[in-house]
Amino acid sequence: MAEVGKEFVKDITAMDVDFAQWYTDVVTKADLIDYSSVRGSMIIRPYGYALWENIKNELDGRIKETGHENVYMPLFIPESLLQKEKDHIEGFAPEVAWVTHGGEEELAERWCVRPTSEVLFCEHYKNIIHSYRDLPKLYNQWANVVRWEKTTRPFLRTLEFLWQEGHTCHATDEEAHEETVRMLDVYADVCENVLAIPVVKGQKTDKEKFAGAKYTYTIESLMHDGKALQSGTSHHLGDGFAKAFGIQFTDKDGRLQHVQQTSWGFTTRIIGAMIMVHGDDRGLVIPPKAAPTQVMIVPIAQHKEGVLDYAYELKKTLARVARVDIDGSDKKPGWKFNEYEMKGVPLRLEVGPKDIENKQVVLVRRDTGEKTIVLTDHLEEKITEILKDIQSNLFEKAKDLREEKTYVAQNFRELKEIFVEKTGFVKAMWCGDRSCEDQIKEETGATSRCMPFNQEAISTECVCCGKAAKKLVYWAKAY
Numbered sequence: 001m002a003e004v005g006k007e008f009v010k011d012i013t014a015m016d017v018d019f020a021q022w023y024t025d026v027v028t029k030a031d032l033i034d035y036s037s038v039r040g041s042m043i044i045r046p047y048g049y050a051l052w053e054n055i056k057n058e059l060d061g062r063i064k065e066t067g068h069e070n071v072y073m074p075l076f077i078p079e080s081l082l083q084k085e086k087d088h089i090e091g092f093a094p095e096v097a098w099v100t101h102g103g104e105e106e107l108a109e110r111w112c113v114r115p116t117s118e119v120l121f122c123e124h125y126k127n128i129i130h131s132y133r134d135l136p137k138l139y140n141q142w143a144n145v146v147r148w149e150k151t152t153r154p155f156l157r158t159l160e161f162l163w164q165e166g167h168t169c170h171a172t173d174e175e176a177h178e179e180t181v182r183m184l185d186v187y188a189d190v191c192e193n194v195l196a197i198p199v200v201k202g203q204k205t206d207k208e209k210f211a212g213a214k215y216t217y218t219i220e221s222l223m224h225d226g227k228a229l230q231s232g233t234s235h236h237l238g239d240g241f242a243k244a245f246g247i248q249f250t251d252k253d254g255r256l257q258h259v260q261q262t263s264w265g266f267t268t269r270i271i272g273a274m275i276m277v278h279g280d281d282r283g284l285v286i287p288p289k290a291a292p293t294q295v296m297i298v299p300i301a302q303h304k305e306g307v308l309d310y311a312y313e314l315k316k317t318l319a320r321v322a323r324v325d326i327d328g329s330d331k332k333p334g335w336k337f338n339e340y341e342m343k344g345v346p347l348r349l350e351v352g353p354k355d356i357e358n359k360q361v362v363l364v365r366r367d368t369g370e371k372t373i374v375l376t377d378h379l380e381e382k383i384t385e386i387l388k389d390i391q392s393n394l395f396e397k398a399k400d401l402r403e404e405k406t407y408v409a410q411n412f413r414e415l416k417e418i419f420v421e422k423t424g425f426v427k428a429m430w431c432g433d434r435s436c437e438d439q440i441k442e443e444t445g446a447t448s449r450c451m452p453f454n455q456e457a458i459s460t461e462c463v464c465c466g467k468a469a470k471k472l473v474y475w476a477k478a479y
Contacts, residue, residue, distance in 0.1 A: 011025065011029065012025045012026065012029065012281060012282070012283065013025050014281050015224065015225070015279075015280070015281055019224070019225040020153075022279075022281070023153070023272075023275065023276060023279075024153075024154070026275060026279055026283050026284060027048075027154045027155065027275065028154075029283065029342060030047070030283050030284045030342050030343050030344065031045050031046075031047045031048070031343070032044070032045060032047055032048035032051070032154075032155075032271070032284075033045060033048055033154045033155070038159070038160075039152075039159070040149055040152035040158055040159035041158055041159050041160050042154045042155075042158055044162075044268075047292060047343065048271070050292035051271060051286070051290060051291075051292055052162065052268055052271060054289075054290050054291070054292060055190070055194065055195070055270065055271070055290055056142065056164075058190055058194045058289070058290075059164065059186070059187075059190050059266060060142070060164070062186045062189065062190065063140050063164070063166065063186065066138075066182060066183070066186065067138050068138040068139065068140045068166060068168075069138065069139055069140070070139075070140050070141065070142065071139045071140070071141055072141055072142075072143065073114075073117045073120040073121065073124070073141055073143070074114075074120060075113060075114055075144075076099060076111040076112070076113060076114070077111060077112050077114055077117075077119060077120060078109055078110075078111055079098075079109055079110045079111070079112065080109060081119050081120075081123060082096075082112055082119055084119060084122075084244045084245060085118070085119065085122075085212050085240060085241050085244045085245075086244075087211050087212040087240070088118060088119070088211050088212035088241070090211065091210070091211020091212065092115050092116070092147075092211060094148070095115055095147040095148050095149065096112045096113075096115055096147075096148065097112065097113045097115075097146045097147075097148050097159075098110045098111070098112055098113075099111040099112070099113065113145075113146040114143075114145050114146065115145055115146060115147050116145060116165060116263075116265070117141060117143070117145075117165055117167065118167065118212070118237070118241060118263055119241075119245075121139065121167035121263075122241050122242070122244070122245040122247060122261075123245060125137060125169055125245070125247045125259070126245050126246055126247045129169060129247055129248075129249050129259060130249060130250065131249055131250050132171055132249055132250065132251050132252055134249060135169060135170060135171045135249060135259065136168060136169060136170045136171070136175065136179070137168060137169040138166075138168045138179075139166070139167050139168065140164055140165070140166040140167075141164065141165050141166075141167070142162075142163075142164045143162075143163065143164075143165065144160055144161065144162050144163075145160070145161065145163060145165075146159055146160050147159065147161075153272075153479075154272070155268055155269055155271045155272035155275070156229075156269050156272040156479050157269070157479070161267050161268050161269065162267065162268045163265050163266060163267035163268065164265065164266055165263060165264070165265045166183060166262070166263060166264045166265070167261070167262070167263050168261065168262045168263075169242075169247065169259040169260070169261050170259060170260045170261070170262070171249070171251065171257070171259070171260070172260060173238070173260050175260065176236055176237075176238075176260035176261065176262050177236055179262045180215075180217055180234045180235065180236045180262050180264070181217065181234070183234045183262070183264040184201060184217045184218075184219060184232070184233075184234040184264070185201075187219055187231070187232035187234070187264070187266055188201055188219050188232075190266070191219060191221065191231055191232070191270070191273075192395065193289070194287065194289045194290055195270065195273070195274050195277075195287055195289075195290055196277075196278065196287040196289075196391055196392075196394040196395040196398060197221050197231065197270075197273055197274065197277050197395075197398060198221065198395065198398055198399040198402055199219035199220060199221050199231060200219070200220045200221075200425070200449070200450060200452055200474055201217070201218075201219055201450075201452065201453050202217070202218060202220070202449075202450030202451050202452040202453055202474065203215055203216065203217055203218070203450060203451045203453070204216040204217070204218050204233075204448075204450060204451075205434075205437060205448045205451065205473070206434070207434055207437055207438075207448070208447065208448055209235070210233065210235045210263070212237065212240055212241065213235040213236060213237050213238075213263075214235075214236045214237060214238035214240070215235070215236050216233055216234070216235045216236075217233065217234045217235075217236075218230055218231075218232070218233045218234075218449075218450050219231045219232045219233075220425075220449040220450050220474060220476075221273055221277065221402075222277075222401070222402045222405060222406075222424060222425055222476070223273065223276035223277060223479070224276050224277060224279070224401065225276065225423060226405050226422065226423025226424040226476075226477075227423060227476065227477050227478055227479055228425065228449050228474075228476035228477070228478040228479070229269070229272070229273045229276070229478065229479045230449070230478070231269075231270055231273055232264075232265070232266045232270070233264065233265060234262065234263075234264035235262060235263045235264060236260075236262055237260075237261040237262060237263060238260060238261070239258040239259065239260055239261070241261055242258040242259045242260070242261060243258055247259050247261075272479070274286070274287070274290065277398050278344075278394055278397075278398065279344075282338075282341050282342060283341060283342035283343065283344060284342065284343055284344025285344045285366055285367060285394065286343075286344035286345070286346060286366075287346070287390070287391050287394050287395075288322075288346045288347075288387040288388075288390050288391050289391055291323065291344065291345065291346050292323065293323055293324070293325045293340075293343075293345050294322040294323045294324065294345070294346050294347060294387055295318060295322045295323070295324045295325075295345070295346070295347045295348075295349055295383060295387075296324075296325055296326070296327065296336075296340045296345045296347070296348050296349065297311050297314060297315055297318075297324065297325070297326040297327070297349045297351065298326075298327055298333055298336045298337065298340070298348060298349065298350050298351075299311040299326070299327075299328065299351060299352070300333055300350055300351065300352030300353075300355070301352050301353055302328065304352075304353050306353075306356065307351070307352060307353060307356065308328055310351065310356050311326055311328070311351055312326060312328075314349070314351065314361070314376075314379075317379075317380070318349075318379065318380065318383060320380065321380045321383055321384050322347075322383055322384070322387060327339075327340070333350070337364075340366075341366060344366060345366060346365070346366050346367070346387060346390050347363055347364070347365060347366065347383065347386060347387060347390070348363070348364040348366070349361050349362070349363055349364075350362040350363075350364065359375055359376050359377070360373050360374060360375050360376060361373075361374055361376060361379060362374075363382070363383070363386060365386065365390060366390070367390050367393055367394055367397075368393070372386070402424075402425070404424075405422070405423065405424030405425065406424055406425040406426075406427065407422065407424060407425070407426045407427070408426070408427050408428070408458055409426050409427070409428040409463055410428075410458070410459050410463070411461075411463060411466075412463055412464050414463075415428055415440065415444060415446075415463050415464075415475070416443060416444055419444040419445065419446055419477070423476075423477060424476065425449070425474050425475070425476050426446070426474070426475045426476065427456065427458060427472060427473075427474060427475075428458075428459075428463035428472070428473060428475060429457075429458060429459045429460070429461060429462055429463055429469035429470075429471070429472055429473070430448070430451075430462055430463065430464070430469060430470065430471050430472075430473045431462035431464070431465055431467045431468060431469055431470055432470040432471065433462075433465070433467075435465075436462055436464035436465050439464055440463075440464055440475065444475075444477075445477050446475045446476055446477050446478075447475070447476070447477075447478055448473050448474070448475055449473075449474040449475065449476050449478065450473070450474055451471045451472065451473050451474075452472060452474060455471065455472050456472050457472070458472060
């Protein structure tokens with residue numbers, strides 16, 4: 001089997017040779033995506049879309065549990081509507097795709113293909129919010145958006161991607177703040193407890209915050225190659241959009257007030273994060289809670305009488321405790337083993353004539369490669385136990401790697417040396433000045449990822465200028 005494995009993975013570039021090429025090899029060979037004739041766009045294949053559906057269902061349930069309702073807004077936004085909030089349009093202008101013609105007719109006003117839907121929600125909220133009794137308005141949309149990216153990569157950065165975007169209105173600043181925190185916690189829960197990706201929660205600097213927001217909260221994760229990825233954001237918009245669009249309500253004292261708003265989003269780029277956090281040189285490694293197939297049954301010597309029938313009976317039984325599939329094709333077992341390792345299926349179940357005779361099966365873990373012989377009488381219980389352990393092990397492994405690749409810099413020399421020699425998170429103090437943030441990026445290529453909620457006083461001086469420090473910041477090179 002070792003030789004078969006080597007033969008199968010020879011077309012996958014090793015992670016330590018070329019991480020970017022390894023990633024491209026994995027997303028295509030594991031049948032997650034195919035390339036489209038539209039530049040910078042991807043076709044999400046059934047296996048990739050099933051993975052997104054599982055993530056979506058986990059998140060959608062949590063969104064609804066917190067009182068939000070799903071809606072749908074138009075794909076196109078008139079230019080005049082987009083321009084109503086000055087900071088917002090300036091922030092998105094370089095990424096906007098414009099529609100100038102309908103059929104043969106030139107439009108009197110350009111329409112943009114939505115890069116995000118704040119202005120559409122604001123236009124609607126103006127029409128339906130009049131009294132404090134109408135608040136809060138807790139809406140969420142599952143949709144596609146378009147951002148005209150110059151450099152693209154499947155899942156991580158594409159012209160068109162799938163996401164959800166929440167847009168809410170509240171009576172007070174405090175309520176909007178609570179919503180911003182609540183939804184960031186929801187994102188962190190999905191990342192850590194479904195995708196087994198540990199995250200750092202914090203606030204973006206003013207330079208990195210969402211265009212038009214009062215402030216932006218973020219969850220940041222670290223990839224296997226030591227680069228960071230913004231994995232979800234939640235924005236307190238204040239009343240800027242409300243004033244621009246005239247979204248007002250009469251409060252309990254009869255006074256006219258502007259609403260306080262939030263927006264928050266979670267995208268298909270999280271699949272890229274999952275790949276880069278858990279994958280290895282054999283392909284995908286998918287946490288059980290997200291996996292389209294949690295257990296793949298591979299019959300051994302299936303041409304022999306009763307083997308295939310027995311395997312299908314096992315599938316029927318095990319469907320009570322897991323998402324189970326079976327490969328009853330005429331391909332050799334060795335090919336099947338490698339195929340489902342490539343696709344990151346958490347657990348493989350092998351069963352042949354001798355196993356049937358002994359009332360047992362062989363279980364093989366994707367995360368560790370460990371093989372276990374299990375009596376069929378205890379199979380459901382054992383599979384549940386192993387899947388739970390795989391989920392936990394992947395999270396702890398990713399957390400350990402993050403800790404291993406997190407460094408501390410006391411001064412600018414140390415900061416620059418770390419980014420020359422290593423990759424990962426670097427914790428360093430910051431004075432709060434934009435000029436220092438810009439200088440760090442210019443000289444190291446690293447950006448401020450977040451000011452973590454859990455602040456540490458590792459120094460009293462800014463890592464760049466030496467002036468009095470205000471915040472601890474996580475710095476990293478990022479996707």
